[in-house]
Amino acid sequence: MTSTLEVSGATVRKGERTLLADVSLRLGSGDFVAVVGPNGAGKTTLMRVALGLERPDSGRVTVDGRDVAALSPRERAAHVAWLPQRVQVSEPITALEHVAAARYRFRESHRRSEEQARAALERVQAEGLAARRITELSGGEQQRVAVAALLAQESPLVMLDEPANFLDPAQQLELYALVGRLWRSGLGVLCITHDINVLAHAVRHGGEGRIRVLGLSRGQVAFESHYDAPELGEHLGQVFSVRMRGVEVEGRRVFVGLPLEGGE
Numbered sequence: 001m002t003s004t005l006e007v008s009g010a011t012v013r014k015g016e017r018t019l020l021a022d023v024s025l026r027l028g029s030g031d032f033v034a035v036v037g038p039n040g041a042g043k044t045t046l047m048r049v050a051l052g053l054e055r056p057d058s059g060r061v062t063v064d065g066r067d068v069a070a071l072s073p074r075e076r077a078a079h080v081a082w083l084p085q086r087v088q089v090s091e092p093i094t095a096l097e098h099v100a101a102a103r104y105r106f107r108e109s110h111r112r113s114e115e116q117a118r119a120a121l122e123r124v125q126a127e128g129l130a131a132r133r134i135t136e137l138s139g140g141e142q143q144r145v146a147v148a149a150l151l152a153q154e155s156p157l158v159m160l161d162e163p164a165n166f167l168d169p170a171q172q173l174e175l176y177a178l179v180g181r182l183w184r185s186g187l188g189v190l191c192i193t194h195d196i197n198v199l200a201h202a203v204r205h206g207g208e209g210r211i212r213v214l215g216l217s218r219g220q221v222a223f224e225s226h227y228d229a230p231e232l233g234e235h236l237g238q239v240f241s242v243r244m245r246g247v248e249v250e251g252r253r254v255f256v257g258l259p260l261e262g263g264e
Contacts, residue, residue, distance in 0.1 A: 001078075001156050002028070002029035002030075002156055002186075003029060003063060003064055003079040003080070003155075003156045003157050003188070004026070004027070004028040004029070004063070004064055004188075005025075005027045005028075005050060005061070005062070005063050005068070005079070005080065005157055005188075006024075006025070006026050006027075006060075006061070006062050007023065007024055007025040007026075007046070007049060007050050007059065007060075007061050008024050008059055008060045008061070008062075009022050009023070009024055009058065009059040009060070010022070010023045010024070010046070010049050010056040010058070010059035010060075010061065011023075011056055011057050011058045011059055012042075012049060012054065012056050012057055012219075013057050018219050019042050019045045019219050020042045020045050020046060020049065020056065020219045021218075021219045021220045022059070022220070023042070023046055023059075023216070023219070023220070023221055024059075024221075025046065025050065025190075025214065027050075027157055027188045027189075027190050028157075029156045029157065029186055029187065029188045030183075030186050030187070030188060031188045031189070032183050032188075032189045032191070032202070032210060032211045032212065033189070033190045033191070033211075033212045033213075033214060034191050034192075034193060034196065034199055034211060034212070034213045034214070034227070035047075035190065035191070035192045035193075035214045035215075035216060036192075036193060036194070036196055036213060036214070036215050036216070036236065036239065037215055037216035037217055037222070037239050037240075038217070038239065038240055038241075041216040041217050041218065041219070041239070042216050042218070042220075043161075043192045043216055044085065044161055044192065046216065047082070047159055047161055047190070047192060049061060050068075050080075050159065050190070051068070051076070051080060051082055051159065052068035052069050052071065052076060055069060063076070063079045063080065064079070074104070074105045077104070077105040077153060077155065078105050078155065079155055079156065079157055080155055080157045080158070080159060081102075081150045081153040081154075081155035081157070081158045081159070082150075082158075082159045082161075083146055083147060083150050083158070083159065083161060083163050084161050085161045085162045085165055086165065087142055087143070087145075087146040089134040089135065089142070090135070091134075091135075092133045092134070092135045092136075093133065093134055094130065094131055094132060094133055094134070095121065095126070095129040095130050095131075095132055095133075095134055095137070095145045096114060096117050096121070096130040098134050098145060098149060099117035099120055099121060099145060099148045099149045099152050100113040100114050100116070100117035100152070101113075101149075102117075102149035102150070102152045102153045103116060103117070103152050103153065103154075105153070106154075116152055117130075117148070117152050118130060119152075120148040120149070120151040121145070121148045123148065123151055123178070124145075124147050124148045124151070124175075124178065125144075125174070126141070126144045126145055126148055129141055129144070129145060138166070139165070139166035140166045140167050140168065140171060142166070143163070143164075143165055143166045143167055144167075144171070144175075147163065147175065147178070151182075155187075156186075156187060156188060157187065157188040157189075157190070158182065158187055158188070158190070159190045159191075160179065160189070160190070160191045160192065161192045162192055162193060162194070163175060163176075163179070163191065163193075164176070164193075164195075164198060172198060172201075173198075173201050176198050176199065176201035176202045177201050177202065179191065179202045180201065180202030180203060183202060184207075196213070196227075196232075196236060196255055197254045197255055199211060199227060200252050200253075200254065203227070208226070208227040208228035209226050209227070209228045210226075210227075211226060211227035211228075212224065212225075212226055212227075213225045213226060213227055213229075213232060213235075215235055215236070215238075215239045216239070217238075217239045222235070222238065222239045223235040223238070223239070228253075232246070232255075233246040233255055236255060237257075240257065241260070242257040242258060242259065242260060243257070243258040243259070243260060244256070244257055244258070245258060
């Protein structure tokens with residue numbers, strides 16, 4: 001199954017504040033879009049609008065030509081899976097039950113749901129957490145279980161809002177490598193991140209040019225570029241208000257932030 005999600009001219013206002021201003025975005029199966037920008041830039045608002053969780057004051061959001069707000073939860077889940085910044089689970093269910101519940105769109109037996117949930121937990125190396133209660137897991141463990149739930153949903157488009165939250169450096173590398181494998185398998189990926197360098201772990205065999213980078217600043221699109229573009233460092237520096245220099249480390253370009261001229 002393939003899908004295409006389009007955000008066209010979305011504007012969101014809260015009182016006198018404009019959270020998004022005429023922002024457009026397209027995500028299809030096989031695409032990788034990274035959304036970057038400082039806190040308060042509108043990144044999470046954009047994702048909520050794209051998911052149909054928040055209606056824009058103007059503009060339109062469609063999935064395969066249908067208004068996303070008109071889709072039922074089951075229909076929407078068949079197209080798009082979402083990993084929020086913080087997964088909040090208050091019920092003391094097990095990790096296996098939590099992941100199995102992500103398959104609610106499927107009309108299948110309980111046994112089948114559990115089988116697929118176990119397979120998803122194994123993919124993120126969290127099978128040992130299956131019988132433990134979510135409320136007893138650390139933040140990092142909860143995040144890994146949340147990623148397993150994302151996989152279990154089997155949607156052609158996935159949206160990740162700072163997916164490496166609560167993970168240690170080794171786990172972050174593993175997670176982004178997994179994201180890269182999902183992308184190369186044909187899924188469409190929209191990923192919000194503060195750290196552009198982590199995307200290097202999602203790329204293999206010269207795929208940098210296929211990653212689109214959308215920079216937001218104060219609710220507006222500040223730039224659109226590609227991960228391998230020579231001018232990307234300059235764009236990043238502008239939205240984060242630092243000097244950003246690209247350097248090569250072990251054959252990969254990484255970006256280093258430096259104070260502005262005259263700064264401490």
